[in-house]
Amino acid sequence: MKINFYNSLTNQQEEFKSIQDGVVKMYSCGPTVYDFAHIGNFRSFLFGDLMRRFLELAGYEVQHVMNITDVGHMVEGEADKMLAAATRVKENKKSGRVPEGAIKDPNDPYQIADYYTKAFLDDANKLGYKVAAEYPDSMPRATDYIDGMIEMIERLIQRGHAYVSSDGVVYYSVESFPDYGNLSGNTMDKLQSGAGGRVSDQNQSMKKHPADFLLWKPDQKHIMKWDSPWGVGYPGWHIECSVMAAKKLGQDVIDIHTGGEDLIFPHHECEIAQSCGCSGESHFANYWVHARFLFVEGEKMSKSQGNFYTARDVFEGKVTGKPVHPAVLRFELIKSHYRSNMNFTKKGLTDSANTVTKLIDLRSELEAKSGGKMAEVDLSHPVLNEFATALADDLNIAGALAVMHTWIKSDHSDAAMSLAIWDKMNSVLAIAPISGEGAGAADGGDADDQGEAMRLEMVAAREAKDYAKSDELRDKLIAAGYDVQIGKTEVTIKKKLA
RNA sequence: GGCGUCGUGGCCAAGUGGCUAAGGCAGCGGAUUGCAAAUCCGCCAUCGUGGGUUCGACUCCCACCGACGCCUCCA
Structure with a gap:
C-alpha cells in the first residue's frame, strides 16, 4: 500500500x-x-x-x-x-x-x-x-x-x-x-x-x-x-x-x-x-x-476567553452540561483532518455521540447474530481496502469515515465477517474495546437503579394503557440522559454517551 | 514583513480534467408508532470572483477578493 x-x-x-x-x-x-x-x-x-x-x-x-x-x-x-x-x-x-x-x-x-x-x-x-x-x-x-x-x-x-x-x-x-x-x-x-x-x-x-x-x-x-x-x-x-x-x-x-x-x-x-x-x-x-490547532466554537481556546477545557472538563460535562463518554471525545478529536484547524463544538460532540452509539449498537447486533464468532479478514477485503486506502492518503479520515458509514448501512448477513471488519476499523478508531486492549472503551450504557425503576413503572403504565403517565416517565428518563425505545411489548432504556 | 494552509449544499467535510460532485448532521416527504424516539425508503449543491490553457475544468495556470495558522511560552 x-x-x-x-x-x-x-x-x-x-x-x-x-x-x-x-x-x-x-x-x-x-x-x-x-x-x-x-x-x-x-x-x-x-x-x-x-x-x-x-x-x-x-x-x-x-x-x-x-x-x-x-x-x-x-x-x-x-x-x-x-x-x-x-x-x-x-x-x-x-x-x-x-x-x-x-x-x-x-x-x-x-x-x-x-x-x-x-x-x-x-x-x-x-x-x-x-x-x-x-x-x-x-x-x-x-x-x-x-x-x-x-x-x-x-x-x-x-x-x-x-x-x-x-x-x-x-x-x-x-x-x-x-x-x-x-x-x-x-x-x-x-x-x-x-x-x-x-x-x-x-x-x-x-x-x-x-x-x-x-x-x-x-x-x-x-x-x-x-x-x-x-x-x-x-x-x-x-x-x-x-x-x-x-x-x-x-x-x-x-x-x-x-x-x-x-x-x-x-x-x-x-x-x-x-x-x-x-x-x-x-x-x-x-x-x-x-x-493544526483546535478552536472552540470558532474562537481560539484560551483561559481568558473562558473556553478553555481540559479532557476531564469534557468528561464531567462542563461543556455540554451532561457527562461525555471518553469514546465520544476521542471520536470528536480524531474525526477532522489533522492539517485543518478543527472546531470543537457542542454540536460536533452530539454528532460524534450519535456515530459512536451507532457503531456500538451495530457491534452488539453483530455479536448476537454471529454468536461472537469472527471471520478472518485482511486489507484485501474491498471495504477495508477502501478504508485503509483513504487513510493512506495523508490520513484522509473523512474519506475513511465515509467508507465506514456506507458500510454500516450495507448488508450484514455474514455477521462473522462484518464483525471482523468492524474490529479492524476499530483498531484504528478505537472507540470500543478490542480484544486484548482495555483502553478507550465505550462500554455501552447500562441503566442505574433509578432509571430501571422508572422503566418498570413505565411498562406497568403502558399495560394499563395509561399513556399520560408513560409519557411523563419517558420525559423524565430523557431528561436524565437516557435514550428511550418503546417496542411492541418492551421498553428499553440506555444511557446516552453524551 | 517572512513562511505556510485554504475558500465545495443550511452546518461539517471528501473528491475528480469529461459517466449520476462521497459521507455525516440538520431539513423535507413517506413507512412505522397511542403520540414520539429509533429504524427503513425517497428528496435536497455545479464547487470564492475575473481571466487564460483545453475538444472539455469545480479539478491546471494567472490575477483579484476573502479566511486562517506560525514566525514569542504554547499541542
Whole structure:
C-alpha cells in the first residue's frame, strides 16, 4: 500500500518509506505535567495515535515514544512553571479539584509532576491513546534523562556546535549548523532581521547569534536543579526530546516525528540542530508531521476567553452540561483532518455521540447474530481496502469515515465477517474495546437503579394503557440522559454517551 | 514583513480534467408508532470572483477578493 504524509520539512506530500522494512520508529512531543492536559493537547496527541494505529493496520510494527516533560524549565509569564503549578495546586486543594492527600507537599515539584503525570495517563488511557498504555516503557520522563542530556551537550561542545558564554550559560551556536531554519523557514538572516526589540538586549549580548538557544543554565536558585560540568542548574527545553528519542528508539535517525504546529519553531528546529549536530546525520526524522490547532466554537481556546477545557472538563460535562463518554471525545478529536484547524463544538460532540452509539449498537447486533464468532479478514477485503486506502492518503479520515458509514448501512448477513471488519476499523478508531486492549472503551450504557425503576413503572403504565403517565416517565428518563425505545411489548432504556 | 494552509449544499467535510460532485448532521416527504424516539425508503449543491490553457475544468495556470495558522511560552 502506498502511504502518503504531508512532510513539514519539504512542505509537500511524500510517499512514506520506513528506514527499516516493516518497522516504524516514531516520536511525539508529549505533555508538560504542571497542569491537566486540555483538549487541544489531546487533539494533537490523538492525531499521532491515529497515525500510529493506521500504520499498524497497514502492517507495520510501530515503536512509538512520547516524552513527559517534568523538568521545571519553562516559564509562565514571569514565573517558573513549577512554581506556578505549586500555587495552582494549593488553590485547587482548597477547591477540591485536587483531592486532599493527592499531593502531600505542593512545594515538592516531583510530587506535582507525579500527580499530573498520573492524571495525564488516566485521561489518555480513557481516550484510547495507545502509547499511554505502554507507560513507562514508551513514555520516558525528562528528569530520568538528565545524564543523557549532559552527555549530548558535551558532545555538541566537542563538535563545535555549542559554547559556554561569558555568563556561564551553554548555548547552541546556530551558525555552526547551516541547515538551521530548514524546517520552519526561519533561516538565520530572517531571524536576525525580525529579532529587533523582541529579545532583551542583556540576554542577547552574551550570545554569538541572536538565535542561539539555551542548552544548560547554571542556576542555584532554580526549583529543580542538577549537577553538571557547567555548574548546578537545569537543561534547556529542546534537548530532552533529542536525547530521549535517540535513547528510546535506539537510533540517530528516526522515521516520523509529530507534534502540534506551534512546535515547529523553535522546538523542532532546535531538536534537529541538536540531534544532527551530534550525530552528523543529515536528518533527525525523515518525516515531520504537524497537527493544526483546535478552536472552540470558532474562537481560539484560551483561559481568558473562558473556553478553555481540559479532557476531564469534557468528561464531567462542563461543556455540554451532561457527562461525555471518553469514546465520544476521542471520536470528536480524531474525526477532522489533522492539517485543518478543527472546531470543537457542542454540536460536533452530539454528532460524534450519535456515530459512536451507532457503531456500538451495530457491534452488539453483530455479536448476537454471529454468536461472537469472527471471520478472518485482511486489507484485501474491498471495504477495508477502501478504508485503509483513504487513510493512506495523508490520513484522509473523512474519506475513511465515509467508507465506514456506507458500510454500516450495507448488508450484514455474514455477521462473522462484518464483525471482523468492524474490529479492524476499530483498531484504528478505537472507540470500543478490542480484544486484548482495555483502553478507550465505550462500554455501552447500562441503566442505574433509578432509571430501571422508572422503566418498570413505565411498562406497568403502558399495560394499563395509561399513556399520560408513560409519557411523563419517558420525559423524565430523557431528561436524565437516557435514550428511550418503546417496542411492541418492551421498553428499553440506555444511557446516552453524551 | 517572512513562511505556510485554504475558500465545495443550511452546518461539517471528501473528491475528480469529461459517466449520476462521497459521507455525516440538520431539513423535507413517506413507512412505522397511542403520540414520539429509533429504524427503513425517497428528496435536497455545479464547487470564492475575473481571466487564460483545453475538444472539455469545480479539478491546471494567472490575477483579484476573502479566511486562517506560525514566525514569542504554547499541542
